[in-house]
Amino acid sequence: MTYVRNQTSEELAVHMRSLQRMPGWHEPLADRLWEEVEKLKAENEALRKAAAKWKSDSLCGSEDVYRLSCDLAQRTGEVRELAGVVDDLCALAKQFVQRLRKAAPDSDLPEKAMDYLKRKGLQGSPLRAAMSKGEQP
DSSP states (O other), rough: OOOOOOOOOOHHHHHHHHHHHHHOOOOOOHHHHHHHHHHHHHHHHHHHHHHHHHHHHOOHHHHHHHHHHHHHHHHHHHHHHHHHHHHHHHHHHHHHHHHHHHHHTTTHHHHHHHHHHHTTOOOOOOOHHHHHHHHOO
């Protein structure tokens, strides 16, 4: 004898149909169970349709994935290049600040420039940043 909880939904449906064919059969619990089985079947079918639609709508083509990965690699390279440009400009700004301090000690422009670099997180040395991350300069 197989318990109901061990039966698949198809086996349970066949069993329920055989019970319902018996004369005088009516069990509220069985009716609720039958409704539950039918409801789960409908939900399962809806989920299958949604999964198929999602799969067809998503980027499942290898060409699309390859194109996106190439774009990402290109943009990553551009970001690295721009980061190098920003570091170079910061180094030049620091040199200008040092020379301006010597040329015009009364000017507040060097302090404003250094304050700007500090607020934007650009004051540090690239060598110090690399060493703090454990990289070799």
